Amino acid sequence: MGAASFLQERLEAERERPQTSIDLLGNLHSIALALMEFDDVHLGAVGDVSPTARAAELFQYSLDNFGEDPAVRERLSAAFRTLGWLNKSAEELFKVIKTLEEEQTADDETLCMLYLDLGFLIDDIIPLPGAGYDLESVTNYDEKDAPKLTFEHEEIVETVADGEITYQLKERTIPLSSFDCYRNAISLDPTSGLAHKKLADALAIIGKNEESSTAFGLAAKFLPDDICCATHLHFASMQNDSQEAKLAIPLKKDVKLGKILDDICVDSSHLDTESSLPSLAATFEQNGVVVFPGALSLDDVKVLSDKVDEIIFSSTDTTDCTVSDFTDETKAAKRRIHKALPLVDNEQCTKTVSNLMGRLHPLLALILQCNSSEDDIPLIGAGFMQTSPNATGQQLHKDVHHSDRHETFDGQPESWDCNLNGFPRCISIQVQLTDTTLGGKMGSLEVMPGSHRPDLVSPIAKAVKDPSDSGSGVIPVNVVPGTVTIYSSRLWHRGGANESQKDRRFCFFTATENQENAPPGLIHTMQMSDVGRWCISGSGLEKN
Numbered sequence: 001m002g003a004a005s006f007l008q009e010r011l012e013a014e015r016e017r018p019q020t021s022i023d024l025l026g027n028l029h030s031i032a033l034a035l036m037e038f039d040d041v042h043l044g045a046v047g048d049v050s051p052t053a054r055a056a057e058l059f060q061y062s063l064d065n066f067g068e069d070p071a072v073r074e075r076l077s078a079a080f081r082t083l084g085w086l087n088k089s090a091e092e093l094f095k096v097i098k099t100l101e102e103e104q105t106a107d108d109e110t111l112c113m114l115y116l117d118l119g120f121l122i123d124d125i126i127p128l129p130g131a132g133y134d135l136e137s138v139t140n141y142d143e144k145d146a147p148k149l150t151f152e153h154e155e156i157v158e159t160v161a162d163g164e165i166t167y168q169l170k171e172r173t174i175p176l177s178s179f180d181c182y183r184n185a186i187s188l189d190p191t192s193g194l195a196h197k198k199l200a201d202a203l204a205i206i207g208k209n210e211e212s213s214t215a216f217g218l219a220a221k222f223l224p225d226d227i228c229c230a231t232h233l234h235f236a237s238m239q240n241d242s243q244e245a246k247l248a249i250p251l252k253k254d255v256k257l258g259k260i261l262d263d264i265c266v267d268s269s270h271l272d273t274e275s276s277l278p279s280l281a282a283t284f285e286q287n288g289v290v291v292f293p294g295a296l297s298l299d300d301v302k303v304l305s306d307k308v309d310e311i312i313f314s315s316t317d318t319t320d321c322t323v324s325d326f327t328d329e330t331k332a333a334k335r336r337i338h339k340a341l342p343l344v345d346n347e348q349c350t351k352t353v354s355n356l357m358g359r360l361h362p363l364l365a366l367i368l369q370c371n372s373s374e375d376d377i378p379l380i381g382a383g384f385m386q387t388s389p390n391a392t393g394q395q396l397h398k399d400v401h402h403s404d405r406h407e408t409f410d411g412q413p414e415s416w417d418c419n420l421n422g423f424p425r426c427i428s429i430q431v432q433l434t435d436t437t438l439g440g441k442m443g444s445l446e447v448m449p450g451s452h453r454p455d456l457v458s459p460i461a462k463a464v465k466d467p468s469d470s471g472s473g474v475i476p477v478n479v480v481p482g483t484v485t486i487y488s489s490r491l492w493h494r495g496g497a498n499e500s501q502k503d504r505r506f507c508f509f510t511a512t513e514n515q516e517n518a519p520p521g522l523i524h525t526m527q528m529s530d531v532g533r534w535c536i537s538g539s540g541l542e543k544n
Contacts, residue, residue, distance in 0.1 A: 033055070059076035059079060091151065113192075115188065118176070130205060139207075156170075182202060192222065197215075213232065230528060231380060232518045249404070258287045259475075294481075295359075300482065308386070335498070338384075338525070340526050341507055353507075357509070373538070374538065377512075377514065382526055388498060392497050394496075396446075427486060429509040430485045433505040451491055532544060
């Protein structure tokens with residue numbers, strides 16, 4: 001921090017000596033970049049300012065005093081994003097794009113990536129219907145209806161009057177939606193698989209399934225190893241128009257939501273008692289989550305832990321690791337590992353997962369409204385995560401957009417159609433491998449009971465602002481190894497901060513209703529060879 005202040009003083013003193021100023025400015029930018037690389041959690045704030053905030057100040061100082069530089073402004077945008085100042089980040093990124101377009105100093109591929117980045121920001125700032133916590137209908141919704149962020153832009157306007165040409169600087173308002181950004185990116189670089197994929201994701205969110213499948217097909221052409229594209233295309237090919245429609249589940253009024261962990265915990269022996277299953281399903285309907293402490297034996301926990309060890313250590317020992325890595329896509333990715341858990345025939349790990357899924361199948365079949373207890377359930381995710389010491393807490397979020405099918409409820413929007421706005425169900429299954437009951441925060445799963453229900457969305461906005469507040473309704477799931485937590489993929493939750501000195505590990509699996517479109521919003525974590533291959537039956541995992 002002191003070096004940065006010293007350089008600023010030198011820059012002020014050397015303004016009349018251009019070469020010296022250029023050298024000093026380069027050093028200032030290097031210091032700002034180094035500050036951004038600091039781990040705020042580990043090093044903490046220096047004085048009253050975080051390193052990233054100080055970096056933002058230095059980039060802003062450079063732009064204000066030494067003229068426009070798109071590279072510096074892009075770094076300023078990145079600093080603002082890290083600080084959570086998304087609107088400011090979007091504004092600066094928009095300025096970068098316009099400067100490069102007007103100066104014609106960037107190639108189409110660079111501009112494509114910048115528009116993609118701007119689209120990501122807009123999606124975070126003003127989510128598409130169903131992607132946030134507000135209830136919004138997607139009935140008869142089109143991409144032209146997507147929310148737009150407004151940007152101010154000054155441009156030179158040429159005017160001809162009485163044979164004389166004059167130039168004026170005029171301010172223009174430019175509204176942009178994430179769709180606009182993704183379409184612009186594709187027009188700049190039609191071979192960008194990521195641009196087609198993001199457009200496909202957005203189309204899926206607003207219910208344009210056929211258009212979304214086409215876009216995923218184009219994305220897969222340029223991203224042949226992308227798991228998300230493969231998953232969506234597989235389920236799109238499995239559509240069955242004759243499938244029996246499923247009924248919306250009633251929303252019980254005046255429900256008593258879980259306030260502490262004990263309220264959502266159930267003895268795992270009830271999984272093996274058929275008469276207990278309706279009660280377990282009712283607990284799930286009410287809270288969106290049910291926890292079974294110690295459902296998996298410690299021997300089985302060791303099998304899964306050993307497999308996770310094998311994958312992590314092989315990843316660090318070799319450059320050619322065959323296990324799919326999703327760490328870059330996960331929230332608060334720093335100090336987290338997020339990878340697929342390959343399901344290999346006749347391997348002990350797969351047998352362990354299979355036995356667990358067979359045990360869970362009767363309950364999953366009830367929750368997913370299978371036509372019979374014998375129906376197979378598609379497995380669309382199999383992975384693990386490691387949360388290391390000093391990992392920050394994630395933002396509260398849901399994994400899958402929209403809401404489950406439901407009946408009419410008090411206070412629903414006038415545009416809301418319960419038959420059209422309900423979506424197929426999706427379930428997350430988390431298997432804890434680390435003991436998080438030993439005291440202190442270890443990055444445990446934190447859940448907000450009831451937040452999957454469309455009639456109970458009002459408290460979510462407050463909880464998102466501060467999930468750690470005692471009145472937020474968010475419960476840390478601090479449990480013993482082998483605990484199995486089943487929760488709606490539409491339940492608002494997060495991975496907490498790890499303030500301990502130990503890694504926290506867990507495996508997770510995702511199941512959905514049979515022969516439906518792949519759920520939008522989900523990070524489809526799976527090995528490519530496992531996509532569309534496995535289903536859950538009463539006897540465990542079976543091949544399709």
